[in-house]
Structure formats: structure tokens, C-alpha cells
Amino acid sequence: MxxxxxxxxxxxxxxxxxxxxxxxxxxxxxxxxxxxxxxxxxxxxxxxxxxxxxxxxxxxxxxxxxxxxxxxxxxxxxxxxxxxxxxxxxxxxxxxxxxxxxxxxxxxxIKIFLPLKISVSVRGGNDMDYVVEKLDAMKVIGYEKNFLYETGYQEIPKFWNEFCHNCTDGKNNEQVQKVIEECMIGEFGICIEDDSKQKEFLYMIAGRYNGGSVPEGMKIFEIPAFEWAKFKCTGPMPGALQSVNTQIFKEWLPGNPDYEIAAGMNIEMYSNGDCSSYDYESEIWIPVKKKQQHK
The missing domain is CATH 1.10.10.60 (Homeodomain-like)
Known part of the structure; x- marks a missing residue:
């Protein structure tokens, strides 16, 4: 707790x-x-x-x-x-x-706004559809942008829309489009805590970096080796992802006796297919570590 x-x-x-x-x-x-x-x-x-x-x-x-x-x-x-x-x-x-x-x-x-009382019902947290998997360090490539914590989650969809429009409207040159396709940029949406900018966090639209030239405007980032709790989401976006996110913070984190968050980072993994479909699959990855057991 x-x-x-x-x-x-x-x-x-x-x-x-x-x-x-x-x-x-x-x-x-x-x-x-x-x-x-x-x-x-x-x-x-x-x-x-x-x-x-x-x-x-x-x-x-x-x-x-x-x-x-x-x-x-x-x-x-x-x-x-x-x-x-x-x-x-x-x-x-x-x-x-x-x-x-x-x-x-x-x-x-007068509009009354009293101090909040935090009350969370801890139920079903360990019954969520997830696995904990250890992954080696991984390099990703893609587009990055800093967002304010205050407005980031409203602004990030605009970032995605711009990326998708550039891909589908032929605005990317041949080299850029080749890297996007070969590295599957768009497979990951990555939130990264930025220690140098405490009011902001870094967000990347990314894919796995396989080596080679890096087009102008793209960045490479190395994700450290961690154990990751991978939560499966099934359903149309963004509702399915938001629902699982809420479960993680309201149920899984408060009620989990074994794991706690290991770093200021999380990854959203998107599969191919129609993201508005009822059976569309995505995942949320959170870096975790074993809790120290107090004797």
C-alpha cells in the first residue's frame, strides 16, 4: 500500500x-x-x-x-x-x-473544493492479464518531443496524428519512409522521465533500431535492461489502453505484494491491424523490481 x-x-x-x-x-x-x-x-x-x-x-x-x-x-x-x-x-x-x-x-x-480523500478499492490486481519478463537493453529509433506533464496527454495524440499523416500523405522522403518501415516506427509509444526538465517528460514514437543511418529529425534512445510487467489490452483504442492503465494504478500497484516501479518510464506496444476493432491487441510495459522483504 x-x-x-x-x-x-x-x-x-x-x-x-x-x-x-x-x-x-x-x-x-x-x-x-x-x-x-x-x-x-x-x-x-x-x-x-x-x-x-x-x-x-x-x-x-x-x-x-x-x-x-x-x-x-x-x-x-x-x-x-x-x-x-x-x-x-x-x-x-x-x-x-x-x-x-x-x-x-x-x-x-461558491464552488466547494475540499481536500481530497484517497480511497482505493484493492481488488483483482493480481488477476490482470500480465507477465513479468526480463529484457536486455534495447535501442529504439524514432521521433521524440518533450511534453508538459500538465497537458501532455492531451497533446500526444496530435503528435501521433502528425506522424501518421506524414506517412500516409507521402510527405516523408524515400530514406525516411524506408527507416520507418524497416524499424517499424510506430510499434512503440514511449514515455521517459526527463531529469533535466522536471516539468516535462520525453515522448517517443519509435521502433526497434537495427543499425544504419539515422535520418534527420529522428533520434536513437537506449532502453536499459529491466524486468518488465507487460499488461495485455484488448479492444479499440484508446479506450482499452486507458482502462488497463486505470487498473494498473488503482488495483495492481496498490495490491501487488511482489513488485514496485523500477524507473520513470513506460512503453505502449501497438500491433498491426485496425485499432478501432473490438479485438485489437496492444500492451502496456512498466519496468519493475522485486520489493525488498522486511523481516
Whole structure:
């Protein structure tokens, strides 16, 4: 249950530092977790990104201050981390549906957003369709791009659409298209924690690198040797993949007595075929290591 305990501790940390300049990387560090998996798991379990949670909590607290009428708008803006009264008022109005001035006259308009209580039902985690397999280091080749944790999972599909359109619309030159086909670029979607950019992670559309020239715009990355928990997904994309991802974080990680995450990385493996078909097969690979058994 270390995973769930860490999430609960993270909420306590955010509450204690709500008026300070804290972001996802500081919160993850405070609970000794990988920012990559911490933010991904937090979003899956709570439905909010770290940034959204902190922002919504601040705007709720700001509304309580507005109702009390003790502070000016400019003071509230700076207190809750906004650069100007205008940006604060805009965010406040978007969240509560009324401006700070309007709320003073109608306190029923306040949108309540209390601290989250993490509660996960641990069931069936070890009955998921997965295997643990040790793989040697593997080189991949493909296109990479950095994404913000806050918006990455909305932006990545656009990255894939651009890649697919270039392949199908004849925009790639002969050399590029040859490498894409020979290395099966598009077989993998790889998320990689970027230690140098704590607010971002690296994403690759990739395939196995078999040697040879590397076309301009492509990159090579070596995936270290790990044991991988490989989860099978069956069904149309992206629903099947998202469903299994949710199970991993809500059931498998909290309830698994043997394994824990080994590195800030995960791989999505895509097969050939119609990805909208009910029997389309894909996989999620997560690097894992055996938990230390405490005597």
C-alpha cells in the first residue's frame, strides 16, 4: 500500500504549502516518488492533475476570503499566486462562475473544493492479464518531443496524428519512409522521465533500431535492461489502453505484494491491424523490481 500512502501524504504536503510556490516536482520529491509516475498516477486516481488540484484548492480558499471581505482583490491575487488582479479575477470567475465582486453579494455561488480523500478499492490486481519478463537493453529509433506533464496527454495524440499523416500523405522522403518501415516506427509509444526538465517528460514514437543511418529529425534512445510487467489490452483504442492503465494504478500497484516501479518510464506496444476493432491487441510495459522483504 506504499503507493496509496504516498498519494495521501502528497495531499497533506500540498495543503501545508498551499500558499507557497510549489509544483508537481516539489510534491513528488516530498514523498520520494518519481515525478513521472507520481503525476500520472495522481491524475488517473483523482481525475485531476497536480496543477489543477493546487489551483482549485487555492481558488476555493480565495472565495472564502472574498466572502469574509477582509482583503482587497490585489492582495488576494498575490496571496494565491497570481501576477495581476486581472489574471486572478479571470481564473476566479472561470472556476466559480461569478467574479469576486459578484460573489460578495451572493455567497451561494461558491464552488466547494475540499481536500481530497484517497480511497482505493484493492481488488483483482493480481488477476490482470500480465507477465513479468526480463529484457536486455534495447535501442529504439524514432521521433521524440518533450511534453508538459500538465497537458501532455492531451497533446500526444496530435503528435501521433502528425506522424501518421506524414506517412500516409507521402510527405516523408524515400530514406525516411524506408527507416520507418524497416524499424517499424510506430510499434512503440514511449514515455521517459526527463531529469533535466522536471516539468516535462520525453515522448517517443519509435521502433526497434537495427543499425544504419539515422535520418534527420529522428533520434536513437537506449532502453536499459529491466524486468518488465507487460499488461495485455484488448479492444479499440484508446479506450482499452486507458482502462488497463486505470487498473494498473488503482488495483495492481496498490495490491501487488511482489513488485514496485523500477524507473520513470513506460512503453505502449501497438500491433498491426485496425485499432478501432473490438479485438485489437496492444500492451502496456512498466519496468519493475522485486520489493525488498522486511523481516
Amino acid at each position: 506504499e503507493w496509496i500512502k504516498s498519494l495521501r501524504l502528497s495531499i497533506d504536503y500540498m495543503e501545508k504549502h498551499l500558499l507557497e510556490s510549489v509544483g508537481p516536482e516539489e510534491v513528488a520529491d516530498a514523498v520520494f516518488m518519481s515525478p513521472f509516475y507520481f503525476q500520472k498516477g495522481f491524475k488517473i486516481i483523482t481525475g485531476y492533475s497536480i496543477g489543477e488540484y493546487i489551483r482549485y484548492r487555492r481558488l476555493y480558499m480565495a472565495a472564502l476570503d472574498v466572502i469574509s471581505g477582509d482583503e482587497k482583490i490585489i492582495d488576494l491575487a498575490y496571496k494565491y499566486g497570481y501576477d495581476t488582479p486581472e489574471s486572478f479575477t479571470k481564473a476566479f470567475s472561470r472556476f466559480h462562475g461569478v467574479s469576486p465582486k459578484q460573489m460578495k453579494g451572493d455567497t451561494k455561488k
